[in-house]
Structures are given as C-alpha cells and as structure tokens.
Amino acid sequence: MKKITVLAGGVGGARFTRGLLAHLAEVEPSTEVTVVVNTGDDMWLDGLRICPDLDTVMYTLGGGINEEQGWGRPEESRRASGEIAAYGRGWSWFTLGDLDLATHIVRTDLLRGGSTLSEATEFLCRRWQPGAVLLPMSDQPVETHVRLAADVDEHRAGELMHFEEWWVRYRAGIPVTEFVQVGLADAAAAPRVVRAIENADVVILPPSNPVVSVGTIMAVPGIRSALQASSGQVVGVSPIIGGAAVRGMADACLQTIGVETSAAAVGLHYGSRTSGGLLDAWLVDETDAAALPALTAAGIRSAAVPLWMRDVPSTAAMAVAAIALARA
Numbered sequence: 001m002k003k004i005t006v007l008a009g010g011v012g013g014a015r016f017t018r019g020l021l022a023h024l025a026e027v028e029p030s031t032e033v034t035v036v037v038n039t040g041d042d043m044w045l046d047g048l049r050i051c052p053d054l055d056t057v058m059y060t061l062g063g064g065i066n067e068e069q070g071w072g073r074p075e076e077s078r079r080a081s082g083e084i085a086a087y088g089r090g091w092s093w094f095t096l097g098d099l100d101l102a103t104h105i106v107r108t109d110l111l112r113g114g115s116t117l118s119e120a121t122e123f124l125c126r127r128w129q130p131g132a133v134l135l136p137m138s139d140q141p142v143e144t145h146v147r148l149a150a151d152v153d154e155h156r157a158g159e160l161m162h163f164e165e166w167w168v169r170y171r172a173g174i175p176v177t178e179f180v181q182v183g184l185a186d187a188a189a190a191p192r193v194v195r196a197i198e199n200a201d202v203v204i205l206p207p208s209n210p211v212v213s214v215g216t217i218m219a220v221p222g223i224r225s226a227l228q229a230s231s232g233q234v235v236g237v238s239p240i241i242g243g244a245a246v247r248g249m250a251d252a253c254l255q256t257i258g259v260e261t262s263a264a265a266v267g268l269h270y271g272s273r274t275s276g277g278l279l280d281a282w283l284v285d286e287t288d289a290a291a292l293p294a295l296t297a298a299g300i301r302s303a304a305v306p307l308w309m310r311d312v313p314s315t316a317a318m319a320v321a322a323i324a325l326a327r328a
C-alpha cells in the first residue's frame, strides 16, 4: 500500500485518521496518507477565518486537541473572547479560546497576504506535523447553510442560516428543508485533491457526517468524478451504529435529505461505484450485521466489525478492517 486518501469532516474523520496513522506506523510507515477535509463549516467570525474541521483534524493528528470536546485546544482560556464580548461584539454561541485564536489569526494573516487556503493549511501543519498531508476540499469559500422551514418562531421561513449557527447555537433543533452550499458555483477542488483521489490505492470515507461533511466534499466540482475515476478501491466506514449517530445530531441532517438513520440506508445512499455511486465497500458495526444482505445485493461489498472509536487501538483496528475489506 503506497497511498491512502481519506475524505474527512471534523471529529469523526480526525479520530479515524489518527487510528489509521497509528496502524500504518506499525506495519507500513512509508504509506502516504492524504486527508481531504470539509471546509463547508468555515466562516468569518470577529474578522477571522475559522475552519472548524481543518483545525480539528490538524489538532487531533498533531497532538493538540481537547480530547473531551473533540475540538479546540486543551487547557484553554477565554480572556480574548470575554474582551470581545465586553465591546458588545462576537458570537456568544461560538467559543474561540485564546490558544485557538492564535491559529485563526495566523491563518487569516496568510490569507490576507495572498496565500490560498491550501498554502495556509500547509503552513500551519509545519508546526503541528500531523503525519498526513491535509488538503482543504477547495481553496474557494464554500459555506454550508440551512434553509429554515416554515412556521419557525422568530425566524422567517425560507431564510438561510449558516450551518454552524444551526448546529452549535440551535443544536440542529430548528426544522430545515435543505442544505445549501453558498459559493459552490465558483468553487473547484483544491489543486492536489483530484490527484490524491484518483491516484490513491485506497480511498476511505471515514465515519464522518454523511450529509454536511462527506456530502459537502462530494458536491465540490471535480471531486465526485475523481472518486468515480479512481483506480483505487473506495471503502466507507459507517458513522451510524444501531440506528443512531454515535455523537452529535447527524440524524437531523439525514432526516432533512430524506435518508433513514441506519448504517444500511447511509451505505445505499452513497451507492455502489458500479452504478454511479461512491462505494466499493462499506463497513458497518457488528450490531448492524443484518444490513449486510441488502448492501451486497446493491453491489457493495460489506462486513460487520466493532465501529466504536473508544481509543486509538480500537480505532486502529477499524482502519485494519477497512483496508482488509478494500483489498478483499
């Protein structure tokens, strides 16, 4: 195995990749891993460019993540955001810790100086040494918004709200009718993304949110066709176990696009690559083994193994199973 490419969101993608890298370090340390990261959650806050999923992947792989939260830095303080609030500015629902702020300041400075997001990410990674190449899905801003459903009090039906506000401030509790990627029409896959997907021996869809992480990456012009053209095997890992999102509110996203919250339904939603979909293979949790016949019938090779990312060793075992299924 020479090249593995992972298409990741934030916490689920980051933790899976950490397990993958731990496994490869033991058995195939020369394998090149590239992580194409969702930037649909990016936004401007207090004049700074925030890239939540890129930072989660970078901090997780670089040993700088707040483990309990799954995002941000450990031993954080909030003095700067307290000062911003004292001016009556800022977003009370989105915390920017002081250490984390430094990352956003450096990134914003690079972007304002003319760097692309790919270049700024590469620069930040020189410090964090994540052990994989991190690529934003696109160098152009693509920001996921939700369209508010009718009869939501204090909000006007049909209005767009930034995904992060819906997710973090409202805990995905407001009904929405669709996800809209603002900026998509002017966006393209970042320079090294298409090659990383086409030339990979294995492409992994980790247990990331199928709608607003993997779905957003797939919407970027050039990425879906690269996946379909890839000479490697494409294997996905279910983020749904026993009919529920393991952490967070992915069920609210799936419901909005009319997909049942189950490992089988998400696998079938991605579809088999032989019929225009994304997957050659799909890993479900051992408790979802009953889903295997339907997946096989749809042309998706599948297997059932434990999929709880409890710690690095259990996550590394998932990566082993994903690679084995890709090679089967």
Ligand code: GDP
Pocket: 008, 009, 010, 011, 012, 013, 014, 053, 056, 207, 208, 209, 210, 212, 213, 214, 237, 238, 239, 240, 241, 244, 245, 246, 247, 248, 249, 250, 307, 308, 309, 310
């Ligand atoms: P986000 O951008 O931080 O929301 O992270 P991702 O999109 O990468 O991943 C979020 C998804 O990870 C959630 O919707 C969960 O379904 C999934 N997830 C979290 N922990 C686990 C786990 O231990 N096992 C599995 N299979 N999925 C998980």
Ligand code: CA
Pocket: 009, 010, 011, 038, 041, 052, 053, 213
């Ligand atoms: Ca995210």
